Each structure stands twice: as C-alpha cells, then as structure tokens.
Amino acid sequence: MKSSPNKGVLLQYWLSGALGGWGGTSDGKHKASTNAGGSVHGNSRPGAAGGGGGKVGLSGGLTQPAGWQSLLSFSILFLACLAGFSSRLFAVIRFESIIHEFDPWFNYRSTHHLTTNGFYEFLNWFDERAWYPLGRIVGGTVYPGLMVTAGLIHYVLNLLHITVHIRDVCVFLAPVFSGLTAISTFLLTRELWNQGAGLLAACFIAIVPGYISRSVAGSFDNEGIAIFALQFTYYLWVKSVKTGSVFWTIGCCLSYFYMVSAWGGYVFIINLIPLHVFVLLLMQRYSRRVYIAYSTFYIVGLVLSMQIPFVGFQPIRTSEHMAAAGVFALLQAYAFLQYLKDRLTRQEFQTLFFLGVSLAAGMVFLTVIYLTYTGLYVRLLTCYAKIHIPIIASVSEHQPTTWVSFFFDLHILVCTFPAGLWFCIKNINDERVFVALYAISAVYFAGVMVRLMLTLTPVVCMLSAVAFSSVFEHYMGDDTKREKPPEKAEEGLGPNIKSIVTMLMLMLLMMFAVHCTWVTSNAYSSPSVVLASYNHDGTRNILDDFREAYYWLRQNTDEHARVMSWWDYGYQIAGMANRTTLVDNNTWNNSHIALVGKAMSSNESAAYQIMRSLDVDYVLIIFGGVIGYSGDDINKFLWMVRIAEGEHPKDIRESDYFTPQGEFRVDKAGSPTLLNCLMYKMSYYRFGEMQVRRGALTPPGFDRTRNAEIGNKDIKFKHLEEAFTSEHWLVRIYKVKKLDNREPLDHKLRSVVPKQKYTSKKVPLMLGGEFALQVWRDSFRFS
C-alpha cells in the first residue's frame, strides 16, 4: 500500500510545517492590522523558526533520517502550539488582560481565595456572600481542578521569584493548556494512525474554532483544561490497551483523576471506555491486555474519582456510572469462562454456554446503557426543551445544534472527517474501534446540545487529519519517482494530476486556516465584560460601563450591602464589586431565583415587600436602550416572568405581559402590567426625557434596542431611588429606601384626653393597651 513510506511522511511534514507556519503568520497579519504592538511575536517568529528548523533538518537528514524526522516533527509541534497560543490572544491585545464573561469570574474569585487562604481553607469555604441569605458551600460544590492548577502554577512561579499576579495566571491558563492539548492530540493520533496524521491533527486542534471558543485567553473555565485531560486520558488508555502494561494504565487513571477534578464531562470518559471494552468483547478481540487495562482502570479510577468532594459517592450510586460497573463484571465473567475453556474438554458445550451467558450479560448492559442515555440526555434535553422548564431552556448553550454551527466551528473538517472514519473502520484494529466509538458518541451528543460540540472537536480533528494524511501520503509521495524503478509501469497517476490534487487540497487547508482566524477574531474574542463598538471609519469605541458600575458599587456602598440583580450578573458582582448577591450563575435554587424574578416583574409596592423580606439594599439592572445593546434585562425579561410564574402561578402570569395580540411591546400599545412592573420602571426611569441622537430625528425616549418609543415616560418611584447610572446607561443601580416614617393616618387620631366626663375608668386603659399592642407589633415587624 505504501510504496515509499519514508518519503511520503517526510513531504507531509513539510506540508504540515507550511500549514503551522502559515497559521502563525496569518494570525500575525491580523494582529498587525488591528494592533501594531501585537505583531511582534505572531508574525516574525514562526516563519523564522520554521525556516531554521527546515534547514537544520535538511542538512542532518542526508545522514540520519530518524534524527531529522524527530527534529522536524518537534518543530512543527512547537509551531502548532505557538500558533494556537497566539491566535487565542486577540482579546488580550484588543482589550487587556481581563477575565471574560460570567463563570470565569467565579473561578477567578475562588482561585483568589485559594491562593490567599490556602488549600484546606478553600475546601472548607462557606461563601456567605452568595445566595443571601442562604449562602453556598463552595468547597464541596465545585470541581477544584481548575483552581488548584492555577494556584499551583502561581505558587511555583512565585517560588522561582517570578512575581505574577494570580489574574495573569488565570488569563493565560487556557491558551497554555491548548498547547498541551495539541501535543496530546498528536500523541493519540500517532497511536491510531501514523506520525504524519498526528502532526496534522495537532495543527488542526491548535486553531479549530470549536475548541478556541472555550479556551481564548481570559476564559478561565473548566473546559479549557478539561479537553487536555480528556485527550491525554484517551492517549494513555489507547497506550495501555496496546501494551497491556499496568504502568500506562496507572498513568491513565491519574490523568482520569485530573479530569474528574476538572470537569463534569468526565462522565463521557467513564462511559466511552467501558463501551470500547464491550465492543471489543463483541468483536471477539478479547485479550489479556484488555483485561489488565480495564480491570486496573476501573478499580483505581473509581477509587481516585471518589476522592473529589463534589463527586463523592456518585460513581457507585448514579446510573451514569453503572455501565462501567456492568462491563467490569462482564469482563471478569468472560475471563473466567476463558479460563474454564482452557481447562475443560467439551468444547461445544462450552461455546454454547458462553454464548448464552454473554447474550444475557449483553442484554443487561444494553438496558443499562439505554436507561442511562435515554434517562439522562434524551429526557433531560429533548423533553425539557419542549416543556420549557424555564431555567434550563433559558440557557442558550442547552439548545440543539444546527448544521450552520457545525460548519461554523469545524469548517472543512466536518465534511472530511467521515472519510477518516471510513478509513479507520476499513483498517480496523483495537484502538481504531475506540476512535470510531468516540466519533459516533461525540457526534450524537454534539447534535443534541451546542455546548457538547467541545467534546466532538478533538475527534473531528483526529479523523480529518487521518483523511487528509492518507490523501497526501499518496499524492505527494512519488512525484519524483526516484526510489522505485520496478513498479513504474503500474504506478503513476501522472505527476500533473498529483500536483493538481495536492494544490487543491492545500488550498482547502488554507481556506480553513483563514476561516479559523476570522471566526476566532470576530466571534470568540469578546470579553463581554468590556464592549466595543465600531464607527464607520473603523475606529473603535470601548464601552466600559460594566466595570465602571461594579467599581462604583465597590467604592461607594457599604461592605455588607446586598445587591439584587438577575442571576446572570451574580458572579460578576461578587467578583468585581465584592458585594453580597442574592442569586448567581450557579443556579442551584430555582425558588430563590423565582423570587427575584417575581420582584422584578411585580409592581413597585409588591416588589418592595419582597425586597424588604430579602434585605435588599441595591438593585442592579442592565439596560441597552441607549446604545442598542441587545443582551439587556428587558430582552431577558420574559424568562424572569416565566421562571417566576413557575413558582408563583397565582401572582405572575406570562400572558399579562403580552398585548391582546400576543406581542411583547414596550411602547404605548404594550400591556399595562408590563408598563408598570419594576423592571420596566427601573429600565426607563428618566429615559423619557432623553433624546438619543441618531442620524434622523427620533422622539425622546426612543429605545434603540427594540426600536420603539417607550410607552410610560412618566415614571416616579416611591420606595426606590436612582443611585448610579453608567456613562452609556448600560448599568443602572437603584437604592432601596428604608421604610418611611409611618404615614399620617387619614382619619383623625382619637383623642385620648378624656373630654367626656362620663367615661368609665376602664376605657382609657383599654385604649392605651390597644395602642401599645400596635406599637409593639410594628416594632416587631420591622426590627
């Protein structure tokens, strides 16, 4: 099949080198156009290093092929890591070294807590600043791997007297780990196919948008390090199945332990590896190596995974983990039968017996799998999406995936990876069974939920690399035809066709690199804490309203002030403003969230009751009507109503917030309930006086996000007062007033001074008693 493997592989290295280097330079170019300072290490260095590596490799290669092979592959891998690292830096260069979005702020805050207070204090941390008045046990409800990793790096660097702030460690953690992911993908693909495919796969995963989306600099989240752990665990697993040595299996278990400590997606591993073993058994590829690998992995991995406080006893209790236990039992039974088979003579009877037992066990396993997957995923996702359990459905990541998202995140790879799957199944062996199962299960999950695209991306890169590598192997290999005179007559599609095919394939890969850079730069590099808008001439305005408001809170409010906001902003308030929040992005308590939603969607006096009972001091809302920011609270408002309705159906009805025609409008035609609810009033307070300048004349109070003139311009507050509004009105903060003095009674006080002479002595006494009771009751209620 391979006529000149050596040469084919070599040429392929050149190609991958070109690809890696080209990826690097294209990043550099983009950066140069946006920011002159950024071009220094993006543009010049990869090119120079690539050229240098090539030259050295060429001169050494004449004498020692193996030597220059490894040098070349090393330099390509290095370039891939570098390209991956630098293409994740768009956000840092455009804005600054800052933590992005929502969840990372919590991770950053807990890492900060870890580094200042130590590991044991972190494990026992009870955070009284979240979920007021409930609080949250943080140590037992997080996957600590991310924080510990960042803390450890910070500790080591400080030990070496490299004094960096923990924030910089957090910001650059994900890009560094993407480099490690590229290396482990290379290792895994090399085990599955060959070294050339491995290098291509490393180049792919370094720049593919599906993975960049979760690992740009500043997105300090579990997924960033978990994908590395995932790939490395799989590499070690494949290695241990290949060798059957306990050494590799223990390595696999340790890596699995790291994965469990880092991300809830470890469930994917603990189901995929048993599935692999089961399919190997079905295919009668049972061997002692598989037995050793799986038995060791299951026991050691189980014990290790139970060491994480958040996981605890789940691995022996919940249905997701039962498949692994079932396969473990099955494997033991199978091995025992094999042993018996060697001892006993009646072969026929033995095989029949074995068939019956394996069928029964297989049925049990299948039912377990069926229950697991249908129970966990299908019911959880498809039905939830249908019935609208609001809090799940309101998260955009939990939606199914359209073909456009597949293409957007994977581009050419999504079309070519089935070809790689085809080649793998056609030339099957133990580890290719694994990658095929990996591809099929990951593609299913990615189809169900956008978020799980992340687990699909590595396998797509690997299989596409296999497809491209096998094409290049045949089409770049023999265009000079020096080494094989005997089969010249047979061989030969002709150099023309070959070079055309090669050129076209290279063109496709170039388009892929351009696409990746564009997507990274445009779609995945926004911190969402700092916004940017572009003028017509291309200059950029930075809108820093979020941080402005959070720092206002930090500087001007009492340290123990309670801030109410919608749950999206809980982590940011805790992280940046350092104030107590009522609800946050860890949405563990639906009824508490519903209470906040109810306060937001009730009228002012009803909301005041709720806010008093929750001890709220400030209310923070996001309003995008001035600048046309679409992710503001009015646009999220219906979710608040829905969630509140789920818990308080008597008080809140979604239909009240629609016009009779079933529209959601903020202008005069909108429903009166909407126009008088707290959220509406807080968003549009004083907005009616404001003239938003925007080309043509618009009336005052014109909402740019919803393109409507607001319906209620005369907004007065009784229990709230405006405390702060940021520069572009993006964040508005209201102070909840303390109770007023008691209102004067509308009827005259009964005169206690007895004018009438004829009253008996008991009456003033009774009056006095009643009055005292009233005073006592009031003081009790509001103290």
Place this chain on the structure above:
Amino acid sequence: LLKVTQMMEWASKRSVIRMNGDKFRRFVKAPPRNYSVLIMFTALQPQRQCGVCRQADEEFQVLANSWRYSSAFTNKVFFASVDFDEGSDVFQMLNMNSAPTFLHFPSKGKPRKSDTYELQVRGFAAEQLARWVADRTDVQIRIIRPPNYAGPLLLGFLLAAIGGLAYLRRHNLEFLFNKSVWAFSALCFVLIMTSGQMWNHIRGPPYAHKNPSTGQVSYIHGSSQAQFVAETHIVLLFNAAVTMGMVLLCEAATSDMDIGKRKIMCVAGIGLVMLFFSWLLSIFRAKYHGYPYR
C-alpha cells in the same frame, strides 16, 4: 338534569363529544345548565388542510382522556369539539374565523375574555391546556400521555429481523464481519447528526417555506439560527459528496485497477470535493451574513 345525564352518556362513549349546530345550541348555549364545557373549534376535514388542527386535536384528546379516566372525573366539566364542516352556523354565531380555537363555557354566566384560550401565546400542549382548565374551572387534570409503543416495537422488530437473519445464515456469519457495512452505517449516522437532523427532531421546522405572495419556494432558511428540513437534506448530501470524494481520491491511488479507471476516479474525486465544498460554502455564506470569504 336531563342534559347532564345525556352528556354523561356521550362522555362515557367518547371523551371528546362531537357536536353540531343543534347539539351546541341545546347543550351549551341554552341557559339552565350546571356543568361547564370546554369546546375546541376546529377543521379536521382533509380538504381544509389544517395541519395545526390535527396536532391540536391530538393534544386535546390527550387532555380529555386524562380527565375521562382519572379518578376525579365528575359531571362538572365536559370536553367537546365542533368541526367547521359540521357546525359552520356555530362559527358564524360566535363570530369566529380561525381554527383551532378553544373556548370555555362556564356553568354560570357568560363567557368572558379570559375564557378564550390564548393559542398564539401558550401553544396547544396538553399541559398548557390543563393549566388553563385548572385556571378557569378549578379542576386539576394530571396529563397522562399514552405511552408510545412505536419506538420499542420498532426496535424489537429490528432485533427480531437481525436475529432471524443471523439464524438463517448461521453457518456463514461472515457478513457480520463485513467492514464496509459497518463503516457505511457509521458514516450514515455521523452524516445525519452533522447535518442537524437532531435539531429538526426537537424543533420540528417546516420542510420548506413557500412565500404566499410570489409562490416561490425557498429551501434555505435566511437566518443562521434556524433551518428547514429540506436544507438539512441538501447539506447531508453535500457532506456525503465531499466525503465520497476524499475516499475516491484514496481509492484511486491504492487500488489495482487499470490506469485509465484510476485516473477517472481521481479526477472525479477531486471534482466532487471541490465542487460540493464550494457549494456548501456559498450556502453557508448566504445564511451567515457578514461572512467575508468567497
């Protein structure tokens, strides 16, 4: 009272009572009556081509059955339906011009505004309808959907077919080890998933969109957030073509056929890859506004 027994008799026969103009006037419109009636106005005749009506009807049947066979069943609430083709006079009488519509006729007093179910806002899921019913009549209905036997039955049939096939050919189980079959089925699964069929399954989009004014049929949805069924089929085909092109390229280089055939295979392969990939790219570009390349 006679009316109640009559209604009970009907309700014991079928959970949704079918009504025409006469019955409607006698049992619903005429005043002395101590039960409330929930009526679905619909148009189920095939010539009306009302797809929504059929779906709404199914949900309404689920609701009515859950009520009919629940332990809390009383003669306070009845479910009925009026078809346009059987009682068009009722539609005229109530001044209605759209179907399906759900109306509640309370036992006392006239129907008010909130007795009309807001179909546009709340959808016609049986759970939502039950909530509305609970709201209007104080009758709590727990929705019990009849379990769907089609899936397990199909699975069982498939397993039986496979088992039967294996039994028939038990002396020659080679076909189980045919890699092409396995590879082909894996490929089918992967292509189905990557073309967004799961999205279709969950969201249930229309097959294609027909512009009512021009009569032009568009197969591609204009936004990147949504898709038509037809569109996913096209994408599936394109993805498959690109994959086939890649495989052909490899086959052309490795197989032992004569050189002419291999050359044709090679050219066809690269042609397939380039043509269908650029086609796919152009569709993507049409959907994803602001995409700058090609």
